[in-house]
Amino acid sequence: MPDKLIKIGHSLIQHGDENRRVYLMKLDKRDLNDIVPRIETLAEKQHYGKIFCKVPEWAKNQFEKCHYQMKAFIPGFYRGKRNVYFMSKFLNPDRSKLSGEMRTKITDNLRLAETKAEENSRITIQRSCSIRKLKETQMKTLARLYDRVYDSYPFPITNPGYLKRTMKSHIDYFGVFMNRRLIAAASGEKDMDAASAEMTDFATLPEHRGKGLATALLLRMEKEMREQHIITLYTIARALSPGMNITFARTGYHYTGTLINNTQIAGRIESMNVWYKHIA
Numbered sequence: 001m002p003d004k005l006i007k008i009g010h011s012l013i014q015h016g017d018e019n020r021r022v023y024l025m026k027l028d029k030r031d032l033n034d035i036v037p038r039i040e041t042l043a044e045k046q047h048y049g050k051i052f053c054k055v056p057e058w059a060k061n062q063f064e065k066c067h068y069q070m071k072a073f074i075p076g077f078y079r080g081k082r083n084v085y086f087m088s089k090f091l092n093p094d095r096s097k098l099s100g101e102m103r104t105k106i107t108d109n110l111r112l113a114e115t116k117a118e119e120n121s122r123i124t125i126q127r128s129c130s131i132r133k134l135k136e137t138q139m140k141t142l143a144r145l146y147d148r149v150y151d152s153y154p155f156p157i158t159n160p161g162y163l164k165r166t167m168k169s170h171i172d173y174f175g176v177f178m179n180r181r182l183i184a185a186a187s188g189e190k191d192m193d194a195a196s197a198e199m200t201d202f203a204t205l206p207e208h209r210g211k212g213l214a215t216a217l218l219l220r221m222e223k224e225m226r227e228q229h230i231i232t233l234y235t236i237a238r239a240l241s242p243g244m245n246i247t248f249a250r251t252g253y254h255y256t257g258t259l260i261n262n263t264q265i266a267g268r269i270e271s272m273n274v275w276y277k278h279i280a
Contacts, residue, residue: 002156008038015042019154019264020095022046024053026191032059036066040089049092052262055085063087072257072274079195080231086259086274095261098271106239106258106271113242113249121219121250123212126178131220134173134185139163141182142173149203151267157201173201174221176213184213188221188230196232197225202244214247222251226279234276238265248275 003016003023010028015021022043027035043051055063056078060070068087077084090096098106125131134142139160147158156162167173170191176184184204190197199221202214225233237244239258249255253275262272 002159003154008035008042011035013039013042014154015046015048017046018152019262020048020269021050021052021262022048024051024055026054027056027059029058032062036063036068040091043091049090049095050261051089051091052259053087055087057083057085060085060087070257071259074196074232074234074256074274074276076278077194077196077232077234077276080278080280086257088259088262095269098260102240102271106273109239109242109245110255110273113245113255116246117249119250121215121252123216123219125176125211125213125216129176129178129183129213131174131176131216133224134167134175136164136167138175138182139167139173142175142185145175145182145185145205146201146203148205150265153265154263155201172221172224174217174224176204176208176217178208183208184217186214186217186221188225188233190225190228190230192228194232195230196234197230199233199235202247209243214244215251218247218251222279229280231280232276232278234274236263236272236274238263239271239273245273245275248277251277253277 003014003018006013009031011031012026014023014025022039039051068089070085070087072086073083075083142163143158143160172188174186175182187201188197189200204213256274259272261269263270
């Protein structure tokens with residue numbers, strides 16, 4: 001079962017057995033005084049190993065007092081003016097550990113991305129390919145693509161009903177088509193109050209990887225987000241994926257930190273890198 005989205009007070013929370021964590025996705029000021037004990041009670045009751053929080057600047061001190069540590073941040077996340085901080089507390093010490101081999105892989109991927117940052121990000125895709133913003137009628141096709149690419153994912157993107165609901169509320173989905181066949185996709189998850197968007201859900205069929213389709217999708221989505229008056233873009237990318245980190249480095253995103261053992265994706269809990277970019 002995919003993790004659940006619930007409200008605690010007025011704040012948005014994700015939790016469940018897939019990620020084995022509580023994720024405070026959107027904190028409401030009205031909940032500031034009691035949100036920490038409430039999410040910790042939930043995590044302890046469910047025997048989760050981690051609490052992960054997206055913390056506005058005005059709440060950072062409160063979380064630090066409760067022994068949450070900043071792992072990454074995005075400057076100007078809220079309408080280009082106020083920062084957000086990604087803060088964590090590990091309830092299971094084993095969840096906070098990384099092997100030396102894993103740390104080396106993450107470091108090597110970041111170094112590789114940095115060496116590619118100055119390369120030209122312009123991508124020319126094949127003439128038989130086109131990039132389009134997807135329609136509600138295409139959600140079954142999109143779900144099938146995600147089902148083929150991912151063994152598992154932190155959100156139920158293989159469910160057409162979920163894709164339709166989120167499309168109507170706050171997510172724009174985009175796809176690369178080759179001769180009318182969907183071969184790659186990604187999405188922009190918008191927070192219009194904050195004027196920010198997460199560039200996420202990237203997936204390319206195995207036989208079409210290495211052709212720059214993720215970069216082409218990202219650039220197309222940036223154009224769309226700019227037209228919708230989004231100011232700040234960001235991603236939480238798989239730290240072990242050289243290609244995705246290179247994609248964001250080449251298109252002008254800045255790395256600000258790694259979230260250790262954070263997200264269940266492709267069948268295991270993985271560490272994630274945070275990248276951001278201002279487009280206005």
